[in-house]
Amino acid sequence: MLLSWPNWIIHISSALEWGIAAALLFHYGRITGRRDIRLFGLAMLPHWGGSFFVLAYHINTDAIPLLLDMSELINVFGSLALLLATVNLLKSTGNSSTMRGSMLSIGAIMIAGKPQSYLGADIFDTILQISSVVYLTFLVLLLVVHRRDNTIFSRLTIAGFWFVLVFISVTIFCMYLATQVRGYPTLSHDDLLHGMAESLLSVSNLMIAIGAHRKIKEFERGSFNKSRRLKR
Numbered sequence: 220m221l222l223s224w225p226n227w228i229i230h231i232s233s234a235l236e237w238g239i240a241a242a243l244l245f246h247y248g249r250i251t252g253r254r255d256i257r258l259f260g261l262a263m264l265p266h267w268g269g270s271f272f273v274l275a276y277h278i279n280t281d282a283i284p285l286l287l288d289m290s291e292l293i294n295v296f297g298s299l300a301l302l303l304a305t306v307n308l309l310k311s312t313g314n315s316s317t318m319r320g321s322m323l324s325i326g327a328i329m330i331a332g333k334p335q336s337y338l339g340a341d342i343f344d345t346i347l348q349i350s351s352v353v354y355l356t357f358l359v360l361l362l363v364v365h366r367r368d369n370t371i372f373s374r375l376t377i378a379g380f381w382f383v384l385v386f387i388s389v390t391i392f393c394m395y396l397a398t399q400v401r402g403y404p405t406l407s408h409d410d411l412l413h414g415m416a417e418s419l420l421s422v423s424n425l426m427i428a429i430g431a432h433r434k435i436k437e438f439e440r441g442s443f444n445k446s447r448r449l450k451r
Contacts (some may be wrong), residue, residue: 221408223278241261255304259304263297272289357385
């Protein structure tokens with residue numbers, strides 16, 4: 220087995236945390252009567268599905284590149300789903316003209332020792348670039364939504380989505396260390412660095428989930444206090 224058991228625990232917990240966060244946001248939308256928040260929770264599901272392709276890729280000792288390619292393809296649609304769900308939230312909070320000019324782009328980062336791709340290196344890099352552009356645009360609009368209506372997301376949830384960028388940056392650096400300094404063929408072969416990088420994604424997903432849970436508790440406390448005042 221390519222990954223150690225501690226590394227497997229980190230990977231599995233990371234996937235579970237994202238699924239829990241999606242369920243919590245959906246529940247928050249349900250109890251608040253906000254269909255747009257429920258749709259946002261559902262929009263998180265494609266990324267969750269993509270994480271299981273990554274797990275399958277590692278289960279097969281990284282021997283089936285198509286699984287990793289499928290994960291990246293799903294992530295493109297997942298980032299697009301998050302973007303569209305955020306645009307929907309933006310429309311419900313006021314004039315959506317702010318989203319014009321909010322598009323960001325990110326350049327391709329070429330590094331040695333990256334995972335093998337069934338589709339080919341060029342196509343794999345293109346998929347990563349498209350996914351990055353869409354996700355960064357989603358992050359910007361997320362801040363706009365929070366500025367207009369801070370009852371939708373907690374600051375911790377917003378920070379969790381942005382913390383994904385820290386995970387990506389550290390992963391890229393760890394890939395360089397693993398392949399160029401420590402002499403491993405890929406990051407997956409360096410269990411220490413791989414686990415350290417993946418743990419940051421787990422932290423990110425946990426922040427999103429805890430933030431959503433806090434919003435649910437805030438709403439429930441507000442509803443309870445309002446109910447008590449009405450009874451008086």
